[in-house]
Amino acid sequence: MLFTLAFRNLxxxxxxxxxxxxxxxxxxxxxxxALGVFSGMFRDMLASATEQYYGHLVLAKTEYHERRDMxxxxxxxxxxxxxxxxxxxxxxxxxxxxxxxxxxLAETSQPVELLGVIPEREKQVxxxxxxxxxxxxxxxxVNNGALIGQGLARKLKVSTGxxxxxxxxxxxxxxxxxxxxxxxxxxxxxxxxxxxxxxAPLGWAQKIMVLPGRIHEVAMTLADPMLAxxxxxxxxxxxxxxxxxxxWGDLLPEMREVIAAYDVSRMIIVSILYMATGLGILNTFxxxxxxxxxxxxxxxxxxxxxxxxxxxxxxxxxxxxxxALAIGLTCxxxxxxxxxxxxxxxAGYITPVTYAGGTILPRLHAVFEAGNFYVPAGxxxxxxxxxxxxxxxxxxxxxxxxxxxxx
Amino acid sequence: xxxxxxxxxxxxxxxxxxxIPALTGVSLTFEAGEFAVLAGPSGSGKTTAxxxxxxxxxxxxxxxxxxxxDLGTASKKALADFRLQNIGFIFQSYNLIPVLTAAENAEFxxxxxxxxxxxxxxxxxxxxxxxxxxxxxxxxxxxxxGGQQQRVAIARAMAADPHVILADEPTANLDSHTAEELLExxxxxxxxxxxxxxxSSHDDRVIxxxxxxxxxxxxxxxxxxxxxK
Numbered sequence: 001m002l003f004t005l006a007f008r009n010l011x012x013x014x015x016x017x018x019x020x021x022x023x024x025x026x027x028x029x030x031x032x033x034a035l036g037v038f039s040g041m042f043r044d045m046l047a048s049a050t051e052q053y054y055g056h057l058v059l060a061k062t063e064y065h066e067r068r069d070m071x072x073x074x075x076x077x078x079x080x081x082x083x084x085x086x087x088x089x090x091x092x093x094x095x096x097x098x099x100x101x102x103x104x105l106a107e108t109s110q111p112v113e114l115l116g117v118i119p120e121r122e123k124q125v126x127x128x129x130x131x132x133x134x135x136x137x138x139x140x141x142v143n144n145g146a147l148i149g150q151g152l153a154r155k156l157k158v159s160t161g162x163x164x165x166x167x168x169x170x171x172x173x174x175x176x177x178x179x180x181x182x183x184x185x186x187x188x189x190x191x192x193x194x195x196x197x198x199x200a201p202l203g204w205a206q207k208i209m210v211l212p213g214r215i216h217e218v219a220m221t222l223a224d225p226m227l228a229x230x231x232x233x234x235x236x237x238x239x240x241x242x243x244x245x246x247x248w249g250d251l252l253p254e255m256r257e258v259i260a261a262y263d264v265s266r267m268i269i270v271s272i273l274y275m276a277t278g279l280g281i282l283n284t285f286x287x288x289x290x291x292x293x294x295x296x297x298x299x300x301x302x303x304x305x306x307x308x309x310x311x312x313x314x315x316x317x318x319x320x321x322x323x324a325l326a327i328g329l330t331c332x333x334x335x336x337x338x339x340x341x342x343x344x345x346x347a348g349y350i351t352p353v354t355y356a357g358g359t360i361l362p363r364l365h366a367v368f369e370a371g372n373f374y375v376p377a378g379x380x381x382x383x384x385x386x387x388x389x390x391x392x393x394x395x396x397x398x399x400x401x402x403x404x405x406x407x
Numbered sequence: 408x409x410x411x412x413x414x415x416x417x418x419x420x421x422x423x424x425x426x427i428p429a430l431t432g433v434s435l436t437f438e439a440g441e442f443a444v445l446a447g448p449s450g451s452g453k454t455t456a457x458x459x460x461x462x463x464x465x466x467x468x469x470x471x472x473x474x475x476x477d478l479g480t481a482s483k484k485a486l487a488d489f490r491l492q493n494i495g496f497i498f499q500s501y502n503l504i505p506v507l508t509a510a511e512n513a514e515f516x517x518x519x520x521x522x523x524x525x526x527x528x529x530x531x532x533x534x535x536x537x538x539x540x541x542x543x544x545x546x547x548x549x550x551x552x553g554g555q556q557q558r559v560a561i562a563r564a565m566a567a568d569p570h571v572i573l574a575d576e577p578t579a580n581l582d583s584h585t586a587e588e589l590l591e592x593x594x595x596x597x598x599x600x601x602x603x604x605x606x607s608s609h610d611d612r613v614i615x616x617x618x619x620x621x622x623x624x625x626x627x628x629x630x631x632x633x634x635x636k
Contacts, residue, residue, distance in 0.1 A: 001511060001518045008506035298502045301463055302516050302563075303491025305484055400463045404498070 002308070006315040013288070020284040021324050024380065027277045028328025029335060031376045035266060036336040036366030040343075042259055043367050045358030046225060047127075049255060050248050052188045053197070055094070055125040055219030056228045057235075059083075059245045064216060068098065070171060073214040074243065076202075082238050083220070089231055092124025092221035097205045097214065101168030103148075103180070103198060105156045112152065114166060114198045116205025116215075125221045128186045128199065135160030135184035144204050145183035151195035153185045160184060166198070168209065176208035189352035190359040220245075255358055270375055274383045281387035285317055289391040296395050297403025310396035317388025321381050329377060339366035408475065410570060410603060411437040411460055416469035418455050418626075429455040431626045432469070437605060439570065442597045444617035445607040452626040453607035454575055460605065461494050461573045462486045474570055491519055495564030497574035497606075501556040503548040503563070509555075510535070510544035513562040520567055527566070534562045538592065554585035561592070565602065574606035578613055590616045 010017050050056050058065070059079060061072035079093050097116035102109045115122075119138045123129050128147060129137040138145040146164070158164060162182050170176035180200060188194055206212050222228055228247035235245050249256035289296070296309055343365030353360040418430040430452045437443060437460075445453040458464040459471050462478055463486075471478045474493050481489065495516075503512045510531050517527035535541045538558045548556055557577060564572045574593070578586035590613060597604050606613075614620055622630035 001507075001515065004511070005504070005507065012506060294502065295504060298496075298498070298504070300487065301461065301490065301496045303487050303489075303494075303519055305487045307484075308519070401458050404463070404502075 002312060002315065006312055006319055009288070009292075009312075009316055010320055013291075016284055016287070017320065020280055021320060021327075023280050024277055024321070024324030024384075025328045025331060027273050028324060028376050028380050029331035031270060031273055032329070032332025032372055033335040033339065033366065034269070035372035035376070036332075036368065037339060037364055038262060038266070039369045039372055040339070040365045040367045041360055042262055042358075044361045044363075044365075045258070045355065046248070046255060048188065048190050048359035048361070049252050050221075050225060051125075051127045052131070052190060052193055053126065054248055054251050055092070056222045056225045056248050057090070057220040057232055057245050058217050058251060059220070059239075059243065060217040062242050062244050065246055065251060068100070070099070070169065070209070070216075073097075073171075073211055073216055074218075076213045076215050078215070078243070079218040079220075082235065082243075087231075087235070089222050089224070089227060090220050091223050092121075094118065094121040094125040094219045095202065095215040096122075096217050096219055097202055097209065097211060098216045099168045099205060099209055101166055103152075103156070104165045104167070105158055105162065108156050110152060110155055111196070112148075112166075112198045113196050114168070114200055114205060116200055116202040116209075118202050119199075122199065122219075125219045128188070131186040131188050132184050133187045135182065138183050138199060138201060140201070142181065142183060143201055144178065144180050145201065146180040147184045147186060147199040148182055149194035149197050150185055150187035151191060152198070153182070155195070158182055166200075166208070170208065170210040172210045174210065176210065178204070178208045180204075188359070189361055190354055192354065252358070258355075258358075266371075266375065270379050274376075274379050277380075278383040278387040281317060281320070281384055282390060285313065285388055285391040286394070288316075289313060289395045292395075293398060293403050294405075296398050297400045297405075300398070300400035301404060306396040309398075310392040313392035313395050314385065314388045317384045317392070318381070321384030324384075325377055325380050328380065329373060332373070332376070333368075336366045336368060336372075339364065340368065409436040410439045410441075410474060411435075411605075412470070412472040413456070413459070414470040414472070416456075416459060416466045416471060418452075418459065418464070419467045428626050430459070430466075430623075433623075433626075433628050434469075435621065435628065435631070437571070437603065439603055440597070440601045441619055442594060442604050442617055443606075443619035443621060444614050445605065445621050445623060446609065446614045447623035447629070448609055450625075451623040453609075453623055455626075456623065457573050457575050457605070457607055460571070461496060462490050491516065491567070493570045495567065495569040495572040497557070497560050497564050497572060497577045499576040499579045501548070501553070501560045501580075503556055503559055505548050508545050508547055509540070509551065509559045509562075512548070512559055513566050516563060516567040531562065531566060534565060537596075538562055552585075553581050554589065557581060557585075557589055558592070561589075561596075565596065565600075569602075571603040571605060574604065576608055577606055578608070578610065583612070586610075586613065 064072040076095055099114045103112045138147050160182050164180050166180050167177040229249055232245045232247040343363055346362040350362045413433055413435040416433045420427045420429055445456055447453050459466055476489055513531045514527045540558045593604055596602050608614055618634055620632045
């Protein structure tokens with residue numbers, strides 16, 4: 001009956017309860033949406049860095065990442081030695097050979113970074129095949145086909161089918177050079193990749209660098225990028241001393257910091273918003289308790305213990321919090337789903353921004369993340385309890401004689 | 408041992424620096440099964456005496472002993488438990504919980520005593536029949552007349568079989584006919600179920616119904632008459 005009493009008490013002043021409820025629902029729903037959009041933005045940034053270039057994990061010689069030493073190469077089959085079928089979280093593995101050189105067409109030259117890849121394997125790790133604006137992704141069929149970025153193509157004034165010369169230092173001390181045929185042009189929105197990156201077949205790159213059967217790194221992709229650090233920690237003990245696996249957080253420390261800072265700022269945003277909501281709840285329940293002073297006196301006279309009175313008011317606030325939570329979570333989920341499926345395209349207003357090693361795309365879109373739901377949900381219930389405690393305490397400490405006299 | 412003993416009880420209220428004596432040196436005893444009225448004009452100390460007997464307030468000096476418990480030594484929680492088990496209240500303004508139905512109001516004390524639902528339903532149903540308000544179980548207080556509300560309040564007070572029922576001006580808000588009916592009902596319950604009733608009133612017609620009349624004047628005991636009827 002206490003539950004019945006608490007529930008009915010909520011609706012004594014229907015308008016006031018609905019107003020408080022709507023504030024709680026709106027704060028929960030909008031917060032979930034905002035956090036979903038933030039997560040979407042960071043997911044885009046992370047994806048731009050990992051799915052367009054690094055992958056989530058990179059196996060290479062120790063310190064290769066800092067020095068890019070051409071001679072820090074590995075056996076082409078190195079991955080199969082250390083990564084087994086039991087490592088099911090790894091869903092893509094791509095061996096790569098890296099070279100820095102000049103690419104020329106007629107009298108125009110540009111410095112570029114060339115990645116020698118096995119096209120079908122590279123597609124498992126990066127998603128440049130989805131960013132094509134002209135031509136096709138390189139294939140095994142064309143042994144010197146290349147994929148270049150839109151910015152580079154513009155600078156060189158080339159299009160698909162054109163031939164270019166790539167010149168680089170070879171491992172034997174000679175100058176390696178050969179013709180590349182442009183099979184496709186990509187546009188990621190990230191100027192570093194669009195202006196500098198060239199993908200070519202691994203065999204072709206090994207030939208001109210005179211590094212047959214050798215690679216510089218193995219890029220890997222995971223089902224859940226947030227598990228990259230854990231996976232790297234698990235795999236590293238298997239490797240010899242001069243080989244290491246770095247996760248995207250090691251490769252992009254700024255990105256890791258940004259995401260860690262986001263987790264903190266998320267808590268701050270939630271706290272500020274709910275502080276305001278909490279004041280609303282506090283006001284509502286203080287008024288409700290003041291209006292029912294006489295009634296609490298009657299309940300005490302009947303033998304209701306102070307703790308039960310306190311519990312009754314807290315039950316009312318928790319009920320209100322629970323109702324707000326159910327509606328708020330539903331509305332938040334629906335809005336997040338809409339922003340995930342449809343989103344808002346801002347390409348007409350802003351250009352992509354490169355920040356902390358990733359690219360913020362000109363769009364608003366949300367992603368579902370458990371934390372974006374349980375943090376606001378938990379906080380809402382906590383705020384309801386805290387805001388309810390003061391009025392509940394007041395009710396429990398009433399003097400029954402004075403309370404019964406209250407008009 | 409008497410059911411209720413007031414031993415040289417005084418109660419002083421403090422209003423800022425001012426002290427207002429509400430009761431001064433009152434000594435009284437009540438036996439089980441009494442039908443007594445505390446009579447006197449407004450400000451004579453009737454309600455204060457009822458509050459003290461009902462364990463709602465502590466005396467400033469003296470002892471109030473109800474069913475063996477000295478109220479001066481009991482904690483807030485112990486007093487609440489004692490009220491729940493021993494005392495029923497009927498208030499002048501009925502004071503039913505507006506969001507509960509008549510039956511739920513009457514059941515409330517039993518719910519606090521953790522009496523199983525079917526048992527408390529059955530008990531309240533019987534009480535409603537005895538009090539002539541059967542059929543009104545599912546009505547909210549706002550849908551009941553003053554007399555009906557006061558009967559529900561009596562049902563609420565009686566539901567837990569308390570040792571004593573305290574009624575503060577129970578008929579003050581009722582018309583004379585309903586007041587008479589209600590008094591007759593209380594007398595019947597006292598007679599048939601031996602429930603102890605102590606009520607306060609300044610209405611001579613009500614006072615005339617009591618078997619014992621205790622007159623209070625300016626917080627002091629003025630007269631204590633037992634009337635044989």
